[in-house]
Amino acid sequence: MGKLxxxxxxxxxxxxxxxxxxxxxxxxxxxxxxxxxxxxLLLAASLYYTIKKExxxxxxxxxxxxxxxxxxxxxxxxxxxxxxxxxxLYSENFQVEWTNPYLNKFAExxxxxxxxxxxxxxxxxxxxxxxxxxVSVQLGACQFHVVIKREERLxxxxxxxxxxxxxxxxxxxQTVLGIIFLDNYEExxxxxxxxxxxxxxxxxxxxxxxxxxxxxxxxxxxxxxxFIAILNQKILTQLEKxxxxxxxxxxxxxxxxxxxxxxxxxxxxLGGDSLPTLGELAQSSLDLALGRxxxxxxxxxxxxxxxxxxxxxxxxxKRTRVRARVIxxxxxxxxxxxxQIFIMGHKQPDMDSIGSAIxxxxxxxxxxxxxxxxxxxxxxxxxxxxxxxxxxxTELWDHFISPEEAHDMVSKSSLLVVVDTHKPSLVxxxxxxxxxxxxxxxxxxxxxxxxxxxxxxxxxxxxxxxTAELVTELLEYQPKSMKLSMLExxxxxxxxxxxxxxxxxxxxxxxFDAASYLRSKGADTVMVQRFMEEDLNIxxxxxxxxxxxxxYHDRIAIAKAKPNDIFNPVVIAQAADTLLTMSGIxxxxxxxxRKDGRVGVSARSLGQINVQVxxxxxxxxxxxxxxxxxxxxxxxDEVYEQLxxxxxxxxxxxxxx
Numbered sequence: 194m195g196k197l198x199x200x201x202x203x204x205x206x207x208x209x210x211x212x213x214x215x216x217x218x219x220x221x222x223x224x225x226x227x228x229x230x231x232x233x234l235l236l237a238a239s240l241y242y243t244i245k246k247e248x249x250x251x252x253x254x255x256x257x258x259x260x261x262x263x264x265x266x267x268x269x270x271x272x273x274x275x276x277x278x279x280x281x282l283y284s285e286n287f288q289v290e291w292t293n294p295y296l297n298k299f300a301e302x303x304x305x306x307x308x309x310x311x312x313x314x315x316x317x318x319x320x321x322x323x324x325x326x327x328v329s330v331q332l333g334a335c336q337f338h339v340v341i342k343r344e345e346r347l348x349x350x351x352x353x354x355x356x357x358x359x360x361x362x363x364x365x366x367q368t369v370l371g372i373i374f375l376d377n378y379e380e381x382x383x384x385x386x387x388x389x390x391x392x393x394x395x396x397x398x399x400x401x402x403x404x405x406x407x408x409x410x411x412x413x414x415x416x417x418x419x420f421i422a423i424l425n426q427k428i429l430t431q432l433e434k435x436x437x438x439x440x441x442x443x444x445x446x447x448x449x450x451x452x453x454x455x456x457x458x459x460x461x462x463l464g465g466d467s468l469p470t471l472g473e474l475a476q477s478s479l480d481l482a483l484g485r486x487x488x489x490x491x492x493x494x495x496x497x498x499x500x501x502x503x504x505x506x507x508x509x510x511k512r513t514r515v516r517a518r519v520i521x522x523x524x525x526x527x528x529x530x531x532x533q534i535f536i537m538g539h540k541q542p543d544m545d546s547i548g549s550a551i552x553x554x555x556x557x558x559x560x561x562x563x564x565x566x567x568x569x570x571x572x573x574x575x576x577x578x579x580x581x582x583x584x585x586x587t588e589l590w591d592h593f594i595s596p597e598e599a600h601d602m603v604s605k606s607s608l609l610v611v612v613d614t615h616k617p618s619l620v621x622x623x624x625x626x627x628x629x630x631x632x633x634x635x636x637x638x639x640x641x642x643x644x645x646x647x648x649x650x651x652x653x654x655x656x657x658x659x660t661a662e663l664v665t666e667l668l669e670y671q672p673k674s675m676k677l678s679m680l681e682x683x684x685x686x687x688x689x690x691x692x693x694x695x696x697x698x699x700x701x702x703x704x705f706d707a708a709s710y711l712r713s714k715g716a717d718t719v720m721v722q723r724f725m726e727e728d729l730n731i732x733x734x735x736x737x738x739x740x741x742x743x744x745y746h747d748r749i750a751i752a753k754a755k756p757n758d759i760f761n762p763v764v765i766a767q768a769a770d771t772l773l774t775m776s777g778i779x780x781x782x783x784x785x786x787r788k789d790g791r792v793g794v795s796a797r798s799l800g801q802i803n804v805q806v807x808x809x810x811x812x813x814x815x816x817x818x819x820x821x822x823x824x825x826x827x828x829x830d831e832v833y834e835q836l837x838x839x840x841x842x843x844x845x846x847x848x849x850x
Contacts, residue, residue, distance in 0.1 A: 278352075279350025279351075280295075368471065372475045408431060479491070517669075536566045544688045544692075552668055569621060587680060607629045659693065666703070748780070780797065792829055808820035
């Protein structure tokens with residue numbers, strides 16, 4: 194009986210009822226057999242009915258499960274073959290072994306089976322090799338999000354075309370804010386009468402209005418030399434494709450003085466989550482454009498990523514004596530309020546860096562404040578070593594300290610003056626920047642994306658020939674009791690001479706004024722020439738480097754040192770200068786390994802080719818006619834190929850000439 198109950202899979206409470214019934218039946222048989230017989234027959238009928246009913250329920254359950262299993266299997270087959278999700282099985286050598294019919298719709302032939310995954314997209318093999326869990330690929334007009342299952346060698350393709358389109362539309366409609374500034378409007382119009390000034394205003398406004406109407410930009414003039422522009426991301430993309438031709442159009446608007454074109458600077462902010470943020474980004478971009486010399490567009494997003502356009506022309510001299518006097522007085526106040534002054538230039542300092550540092554030190558001494566120049570004696574080239582040897586003969590040497598000594602001496606109330614660079618990564622000791630609350634930057638290079646954080650005072654003039662020239666002008670407004678020694682004035686003159694290639698490049702009237710002032714203070718031009726004397730062996734090595742030069746695009750000289758042949762940065766720069774003196778050469782590039790393991794590139798130009806924008810593409814910078822970069826983890830040949838590619842892009846796109 195127990196087996197029967199187990200076989201029919203009855204519930205336990207039914208079993209207990211039947212056990213109780215059998216006990217009662219036995220008692221009835223014992224009392225009265227006729228009644229027991231009747232009850233036995235009744236119980237047997239009841240038991241038969243229960244077993245029969247249970248069997249029917251089991252059959253129905255099995256039929257339901259069988260039907261459900263069939264339906265689930267059918268749904269699985271339908272999902273695998275008919276749902277709008279692409280499925281790919283691939284082999285170990287990245288060959289397609291199977292695809293569902295949905296994905297085969299995108300095949301040019303009947304199926305992708307047997308093809309490499311690269312036929313679908315190169316991103317698939319790259320993503321698998323780099324252990325990525327998902328990648329995005331394009332198949333025809335559709336955008337797919339692909340989930341990678343490496344263990345199963347399985348790929349799922351989810352169509353994200355509509356989502357990507359919505360994102361694109363959203364991105365295109367994002368608000369972009371621009372500030373347009375006429376760089377030299379005041380200089381050009383200050384000598385004009387009202388009629389001519391009105392004519393210039395009318396022409397500038399007409400050009401900008403036509404440009405804004407063409408692209409659907411809202412433009413509003415907010416002052417004589419400033420406009421505000423409101424556009425969206427889609428319009429900005431169109432403008433970037435044209436390389437902001439408006440810069441060239443405005444530059445062609447020549448004033449009565451045919452040597453001074455009117456130029457435009459534009460700062461653009463995008464990606465901010467609020468209008469005030471966009472405004473701050475746009476103003477920051479404009480400041481960066483002006484700090485790089487103007488005549489260009491700077492675009493900055495909320496991730497502080499920056500893009501540059503323009504900057505093709507040499508920056509014109511726009512600084513005034515008034516600004517030099519104001520900066521000089523501001524610097525004097527900072528000096529007198531500090532307990533001590535520390536001055537440092539860039540790594541591997543040149544004459545300009547050391548000369549301008551000596552000039553700033555003189556300002557500290559003239560105001561009775563202790564001053565020190567931070568210098569690494571193991572990081573000097575031959576010319577600077579000669580200058581330092583002369584300094585060691587004087588009391589001036591007591592003010593020179595090592596980076597380690599400076600690190601121990603500097604405090605939060607000290608004043609740190611950085612000369613001839615504005616990049617934290619290039620200063621002699623980057624740790625000093627975070628040890629004081631007061632930092633002054635004096636530099637003549639075009640401002641780059643990398644900049645010292647929160648400086649107290651910035652005096653950056655890309656129109657100046659050298660930092661030594663800027664410091665010389667600041668010295669003129671210091672206390673009259675200050676006396677420059679012969680060596681101090683000679684060091685400053687040497688900085689100007691080296692950076693202008695003996696007054697032949699980037700030289701303005703203010704450059705000669707500064708040189709004249711230094712000469713009147715006793716600067717020795719013969720000593721300057723002695724500092725610049727060359728060693729015969731270095732001259733021979735440089736000549737061999739020049740000998741390796743090839744001519745590219747009929748007017749660009751490119752010299753490349755042999756692998757493992759290490760040259761001093763100064764020698765590389767001198768080689769580039771020499772190549773530029775050759776007939777028919779508009780620009781020169783010299784590539785060589787440096788002793789720090791990086792590959793250095795020195796670039797020079799006569800102005801027709803903008804070497805600054807080329808070097809910026811290679812993580813460097815500088816001026817339109819004088820720029821450089823240093824690259825890590827690349828061989829000379831790789832740097833050479835990268836340089837050729839960028840030159841081709843810039844010349845074809847019109848950015849470099």
